[in-house]
Amino acid sequence: MTHIPGIVITGASGRMGQMLIKTVTDSDQARLVGVVERSGHDWIGQDVGVAMGGAALGVTVTDDPLEAFAQAQAVIDFTAPEATLEFAALAAQARCVHVIGTTGMSDEQIAALEPASRHAVIVRAGNMSLGVNLLVQLTKKVAAALDEDFDIEVIEGHHHHKVDAPSGTALMLGEAAAEGRGIDLAEVSDRGRDGITGARKRGDIGFHAIRGGDIVGEHDVLFAAPGERIVLRHLATDRAIFARGALKAALWGQGKSPGQYDMVDVLGL
Numbered sequence: 001m002t003h004i005p006g007i008v009i010t011g012a013s014g015r016m017g018q019m020l021i022k023t024v025t026d027s028d029q030a031r032l033v034g035v036v037e038r039s040g041h042d043w044i045g046q047d048v049g050v051a052m053g054g055a056a057l058g059v060t061v062t063d064d065p066l067e068a069f070a071q072a073q074a075v076i077d078f079t080a081p082e083a084t085l086e087f088a089a090l091a092a093q094a095r096c097v098h099v100i101g102t103t104g105m106s107d108e109q110i111a112a113l114e115p116a117s118r119h120a121v122i123v124r125a126g127n128m129s130l131g132v133n134l135l136v137q138l139t140k141k142v143a144a145a146l147d148e149d150f151d152i153e154v155i156e157g158h159h160h161h162k163v164d165a166p167s168g169t170a171l172m173l174g175e176a177a178a179e180g181r182g183i184d185l186a187e188v189s190d191r192g193r194d195g196i197t198g199a200r201k202r203g204d205i206g207f208h209a210i211r212g213g214d215i216v217g218e219h220d221v222l223f224a225a226p227g228e229r230i231v232l233r234h235l236a237t238d239r240a241i242f243a244r245g246a247l248k249a250a251l252w253g254q255g256k257s258p259g260q261y262d263m264v265d266v267l268g269l
């Protein structure tokens, strides 16, 4: 009987899915026990190592998430909002820790995770890297120290395949800035200006998204005042940082009480 947690990766063929499979199989703290793809995908029924172009890993890609989750202690899920909602209910049923990296979820979809979190641990973050979660804390501190003479803008850049904007990370940073100022982000958020917008409103927090090439993820939080600017910046150059954080969350969640957590909890920041 092993105490090394068994992990299922959803969205196996995706950019993050493949990085997560590599991270889990390289780790001596976790075992890869299942991989899930959407029904109809041509990887279904294949050994996932072979499907990824390497040696067999002895794990077959399935489109039956519950069957896979039943063999596991944790599910790491970087897919799409609708899929993540379905996986949350099934992971709770199987009493698996559900690590959610999926971004682009609406407020309603986030609220719909609550029933699952009564039965299982959910760790959700728009960015699982140590660097960004540290930047979130710094952003909160800087925003708390400065008044509204400093205009706050969050500028993010990602690869041309990304489907959601602003990025999950940009929203985390915007939330942190608003929290530091003691205000509600929803009331001050100004996204992607275009046309005759009028002058910038004092106290607003602006968001801007660049999409191009193979950018892994770049985030600036700009504090701009007359005569000076502060820029807090994180540059991701390797998706391994997100996968490492997600695996850390899956291990951290073992034995924790059901509920919703984030990477600040996991990293103790």
Ligand SMILES: NC(=O)c1ccc[n+]([C@@H]2O[C@H](COP(=O)([O-])OP(=O)(O)OC[C@H]3O[C@@H](n4cnc5c(N)ncnc54)[C@H](O)[C@@H]3O)[C@@H](O)[C@H]2O)c1
Binding pocket: 010, 011, 012, 013, 014, 015, 016, 017, 036, 037, 038, 039, 041, 078, 079, 080, 083, 100, 101, 102, 103, 104, 125, 126, 127, 128, 129, 168, 242
């Ligand atoms: N939180 C973080 O640290 C972090 C880091 C990187 C990416 N992300 C997010 O992770 C998500 C995935 O990013 P990506 O670049 O890997 O995208 P991707 O498009 O390369 O991969 C998504 C995968 O999910 C699969 N999928 C979709 N619906 C499914 C279903 N119902 N069942 C099983 N599989 C399903 C797709 O087939 C695809 O293989 C995005 O929301 C992205 O923003 C988060």
Ligand SMILES: O=C(O)C1=N[C@H](C(=O)O)CCC1
Binding pocket: 103, 126, 127, 158, 159, 162, 166, 167, 168, 169, 170, 216, 217
């Ligand atoms: O590649 C992506 O997609 C990423 N998504 C996350 C986000 O939306 O912030 C994290 C960075 C990479």
